[in-house]
Each structure stands twice: as C-alpha cells, then as structure tokens.
Amino acid sequence: MEESVLNRRGFIKGAAASAALLALGLKSENLFAKDDFIKITILHTNDVHSRIDPFPMDGGRNQGLGGVAPRAALINKIRSEEKNVLLFDAGDIFQGTPYFNFWGGELEIKMMSMMGYDAGIMGNHDFDNGVEGFAKQLTHANFSVINSNYDFTDTDLHNKTIPYKIFKKGNVKIGVYGLGIDFEGLVNKKEYGNSKYLDALKKALEMERFLKLDQKCHMVVCLSHLGYRYKEGNKICDVELAKNTRYTDLIIGGHTHTFLRKPDSIRNLSGQEVLVNQVGFAGINLGRLDFVFSKNNHKKMVYSSAIEVVENNFKI
Template sequence: MVNPLLENQVFRRINVIKSTRNVLLTGLVAALSACGGDGGDPLSVTLLHMNDHHSHLDAETTTLKLPDASGATQSVTLPLGGFARVAAAIQEEAAGSKNVLKLHAGDALTGDLYFTQSDGEADAVAMNTVCFDAMAIGNHEFDSGDSGLAKFINFLHKDPAKCKTPVIAANIKTASSSPIAGKFSPFTLVERGGQKIGIVGITIANKTKNASRPDATTVIADEVTSAQQTIDALRLQGVNKIILLSHAGYEMDVKTLAPKLDGVDVIVGGDSHSLLGPDTLKAVGLTPEGPYATQLQDKSGQKVCIVQAWQYSYAIGKLNVDFDKYGNVSACNGQPMILVSDSYKDSKTGTSAASSTADAAAYTAALKQVGAFRFTTPLAATTTALKPFSDAKTALGAVKVGSANDNLCLRRVPGIGAKSDTTRSKLGDVCNKDATVVSQGGNIQQLVAQAFLDQGQRFGGADLSLQNGGGVRIDIAKGDITVGKVYELLPFKNVLVRISMTGQQVKDSLEDGVDSMLGNNGGTGSGAYPYTAGLRFDVDITKAKGSRISNLEIYKNSAWANFDLAGTYKVVTNDFTAGGGDNYLTLKGIDKSLKENTFLDYADSFLAYVKAKITLDKPAVSTYSTKTYKE
C-alpha cells in the first residue's frame, strides 16, 4: 500500500500547482520526463494479469473446433480455466521472467455460488495464493455496497504478513464514515530493476454509479480527469513509468483513456470481458475483440500498450514491455494464455474425442498453433486452500433441478455492431453467430424474463416482465441444470418488484434501456438492454431516443395484440432496475406507492421455473421481446 505521507505530499503539491497555473505543471512534467525521471536506464518488465473472474474459481469446459489426425474438424470439449490454473500459470511464467508484476483489473466478486456462500472470502483466499501486486476496484465490488467491499478487502488482507495486495482506484472518493475509507489508495508504487513504477487504478464511473450499489456518499469521479491528475502527481515525484489498471472496458481504454491521457504507458484492462488475441482463434471457434496487445498513442504521441485477459479465470495475459531511458515504451509484445488441459471429450457423447493417440496429438498441435492456449496443471496449494469452500459449494450446488435440451445462449444485445457484445458467450461462435441470437438476442435472457413473468402471475398477478440483459450472467449449456448453475446465472441478491405502470411509461422504460445500452446520458452499456416477456417490439438504434422502440405488442388471451400506451399494466422487474439501476430513470421516477416488493428472490424465481418445466428449450421465435433490431 502507498505510504500515506507520500500520498498526501503528492496531492498537496499538485493542488498548489493547479491553483497557480496549469502551464507550469505541464512544463515541470515535460522536464522531468525529458530527464528520464528516477531511472535513467532502459528497463524491461513482464506483466502477468487477469480480470473479471467473478467468483468463478472452479474449472469449467469449452467446446472448440479442432482437426483430428485425418484433418476432419471435430467439436471437442476440454477443461477450461479455474483459479488453480490461474495461480499455476502465473507462478510458472513468473519463475521464467524478470521484473514481474502481477495485476488484477477488478470484478473479483459476484457470479458463482462461491460468492453467494462466502461473500468474497473464497475469492480472497484464492487470490492470496497468487498475491497480486495491485488490484483495481471493479463495479461489481460494490454490489453489496461499501460494506460488502470492505468485507472483501478485510478478507484479502487477513494475513498481511503473507500478502497484502494494494487495492487501488484514483477516481473513487469516500466519506470518512464509509466502511472502505482508508482501505484503498489512488495508486501504488512498486520497484523493479531499481526503478519505480506507478500503478494507477481506475473504476468505470457511470456504470458503477448506475449499475451497482456504492453508498450514496461515495463519489465515482470522471475517469480521464482522475487518471491524469494522479499520473501528473506521480511524474512530479520522478516516476516516469505508468501502468493504468483500468476497470473501464476495452472501448473506453482504446477510444478515451489512451488518446486523452498524457504519460500513460500501459493500460491493463477489465470490465468488458474482452478476449484479445490473434485471428487464428477464429479457426477454433473463438473471435477476438482486438489484438493482444492493442498498440496506440497517448495524447503526446507516445506508445501505449492495451491488454485484457477475457473472463471467469479462463485466461491470464502475459505482456512484455520495454521502456527506454526516458521511461517511454519502446516495444511491447505478448499473448493471452487461455488455460486448458489435454483431456479431450466428444461434445455430443461426452466420451473421449481421441480415438487414437494421433487424434489427441492433432488436437494439441492445433491449439499450440493458435498461439493463445496454455496447457496448465492446477496449482495444488490453491486447490487445497479452496477445499473447504468447494466442499460447501458442492453440497448445495450439485442438486439437479432440471435440464436444457439445447444450448441456451448468453447475448446482451442483438446485432453484429460495436454495441452488440458479440464475444461474451463462453460457448463461443456456436452462440455468438447463432442466427436467432444475432437477430433477437440471448435465449437465456428471454427465458429469465419469462420465468419472472410466470412468478409474478402466480403471486399477485402480472401483465409483463422487464429484465436488464446484464443481470443474466452465463450461458446454460445443453445438459443438466443444477442449483449451482442457477445461482451462477443469477448471482445478485435481487428480489422481484411489481409496478403499476402506464403503457407510455413502459415504452419510455424500454427507451431508457436502449439509450443506456448505447452509452448516452450516463448510460451503463450493453447490460442495460431490455428483455421482456409478454411484450414484444421493434428496435432501431439509428433513431433518436423516443423513436427507437416501435410496434409494441402485448400477449393477451393467447394472442398478440396492439399495446395500449394509455392503458395500465402490472410489470414485474427486479429491484435493481426498479430503483433506476442501469439508468432506467422512468422506473426510478414512479411513485413508491405504485411499487410492491414481492420479496421473491430472483434466482429462486428462476429455480422454481426450472423445477416446474423440468426441461428447458429455446424460446419460440415469436416470443422474443426484440422482434427486429436495426443498427
């Protein structure tokens, strides 16, 4: 953690300079940079990083398209990720590298029964088997308010003599009464090769304020302004090598932070769950969002290297960075490392996919040729540390409640454009390029909306339901559905709320969701996209707000009919959106007297739906809330 005295001195100095003339600051920073800061010698470092593991601590599986020994393409299922593989990969790669930095770009929490059971303790225990040099605060670290984040940091720092990972965020300001006050810093300083490196944390602002639950007194300030102030302060101390640990998303890293900041060298990102890597990934059924590393220029024309390492403990990133004697990046190179093992299964039968050792060798060779996979044996120490949590999770999560007859795909936003979230599905292109998913959105989001409508109708009545796409977290692959899978699908501690609304308010709420998805007016991004059951509509994002939603129809008396904007409807949604989360401002503005808390847990509601149905199929095309999507 940063020395508080140094931190106070840094910010006193920058405040004095800001109060006189900003040009003086610019001149001082430029002079220090030209002098080479505190180093004066070139330096090479290796960054080993991850992000957005969301309490996914166990290994999962993935299905890839791989050529067998004869050259025929097969659908092959193999183990994927798990935090014990993350820890092993980082340990092994660190052992063979110099000047290593181990970084976590945020969103450690929320997304699996591990979090439901332990409130983040399991995540902290796993992370401490790595002992990261810094962790950014992600928006989901606030899902249980400031107190929830404080509890997690306490778990993370339980044994500071062994490991005390600095938790950093330059754009978060708290009241002195906040449970997290004093538990995080704007930046941390590390020394490698005798030279100081500044690591600055950034948390996505609008999304955290509107799509999570920080305390009302906790301020999430502008990302660029906060980052630049902190970079300038560090440079005034002679630190000329700056890493931005950014939980702000790949798009913001590329389009906003890199080009608008002066003095940033590397951006290690998170939030958008972006798989970056070579185009060779497409051959096995994965489409990267961009290259690893993405290389751009900062405001002053210096090289900036941007990386991210996918999601859910599936991968780590390894970036080698060369700094010249002035602290500027002269070169960067590296690769994502998707963590797998060579246990191959036929995706249809579940039996061994390798009918011969030659087939297994062919699959392994194909993965190695991609240049983005790492065959990794889980670290025993991490597995042992997690065993008490794993045993407790297994006992609850293993209970089977139903089955899926087909893959139920995760997709927040239909389409193929920049806003369409096309790489989030862990099932890869079998979902990301599915025709119905592309045209109308996620199968699983639609089923969740239907489950909520069913529960609302059983308990007090409902005409339609509304669910934000980002509240649904995973695909449901074909096969068994367990309690654990349901809570992984819907991991947040939400309840269903019934609201009495006019038809116009319903339409306005849909407009709010699409506008927020587009990032307008403090919008939170793809997670805000609306899914409804009992209501369907056309979407045209090329139009202005107020005209994007049209041709609304309601399902009534076993048929679709025109939706009456002057009518009154009972709408079931979750308490997050009902309170204005994801910028559903129309819902927020509805009088409390028209809102009824059903006290129905939203994960339990889907659990009841699965138990009642026993088997789940893809929704009928006619029931999707998005009839058409124009971009």
C-alpha cells in the same frame, strides 16, 4: 460483449518490438540476457467473476478453461522463469458462481492473496454485497486495492484503498493508478451508499502527471474498469482514455469482457504509443506483457505480448 475463446498461446511480436530489435542488431534472446537491460513482466486478469473452478467438461465452448489452481500454476511457472514479475487485476473479482453467494468474496480475495497479486481495482460487481461487504473481505487481502476516482470518505472503505502505488523492479519505477466506472445505471444506490464517483479522465490526467513528473516513474500503468470501447462517443472508455492522456504507457482494462488478440496501440495527446489490453473474463486467459528497459537511461526499448490460455493441465 465479445466472449470468444482464444485457443492459442505464445508470444505475438509487435511491429515496434521487431523494428527496435533490428535497429539494435540484436536477437531477443541476446537482448534479454545483456547486463545493460532489464526485463519487466506484467501479468494481468480482469472480470474473473468468482470463477474458482475451471469450467466443467460439459461440451461447452469454455470447458476445462479457467480456474484458480491452473492459473496459480501458470503464474508460478512464469515467476520461476522471470525475475521481475508484477500481477494485476482490473476488477469484477466477485459475482458469477455459488462461491460468492455462500462466502461473500472471502475465498476470491484469499486466493488472490495466495497467488501473490500485487494490486487490483474494484469493478461494479465488487459492490454487490455493498461497500460494507467489500470492506469486510479486504481484511483477507495482502495486495493493494488501488482507487483513484472513488471518494469513500463517508463509507466503510475509507482509508482501505490507495490512490496509486509505485513498484520498483531493479532500477525501474512503475507507477500504477486505478479507475472505476460510473455507478449510475450499474450499481444500486443502497450498495454504493455514500461513495462518490469522480470524473475518470480528470483523475487520470492528475494521477499520470503526478506519477511521471513528480514521482519520476519510468512507466505509468492504469488499471481500468471503464470498458474497452463503446458506440456512444461521449462515454469514457479505455480507448478514449488512451487518446486523451499524455504520460500513461499501459492501460489494463476490464468490464466489457473483451478478448483482445494483442494489445491495441493508440497514440496519445503527445503522439506517444499507449498500449490497451484486456483478456476476456472468468480467468480463461492470463495476459502477459514483457517490457525491456535500458538500465542506463531507463528508456523502454521493446515489448512483446502473449495470451496465456489457462487450461486445467498444470500441477502446482
């Protein structure tokens, strides 16, 4: 797992965005200000692993990075600047610091609720106190846990997750579904109990079609804890998911702790671009993607991406 720290921030303009801006004959600041367009900002984290405090100032490579308070301040700053913001998490909320050992995830869920997360998914470590442990902590959540490929019918999580959620920002509909990783070899049977894993690609094809064609969403987002990429060609991951879907526009990933400098751009079965992004672990980075849609036909015009390094220099 790649765990290098990115020591820069600010926007990285994609080639597609630059080309579109030139074609329109508009600078980005003029484009975003026009009444004919709507800007959607998507913020995201993954594999935070109970990192409540910033890393200690002990000379380590991550010293001073991460932490809930600096992240909350950064999120609040962005929300004060942007009208249409969504905040997502791609799993492994739990496990990694004594906070989880002492309070079983209560603090993590409460702080995500305080930060105003819109939705998250489960990672394999979110089962570390069993299905019952996660279900108990969801009583503290005011955000949705989206789960499209686990069957929790005969468990304490029955009816406590949802298979998808549709968010409306302005007149743009954004459909979100969530995929978890196979339990086999990662989670002890006693921890996931009667939970059943359902084929991730099959569920992805089902959910994206439903959201795009039936629900008429203008953008389809997958929150994934499958992992970015594997050497084993037959193992489902975000890259393979992107290649083998048709209507998913963005995959926000987790599990492999991958620090991407910019979103990976992959062509799907229809030849359309799918963005895949993941921002490491421990809340060191906050992912940011800005999309501009036409208000008239809801067409996605341009996007830009940023890596926001979460440093202990903000004040709430």
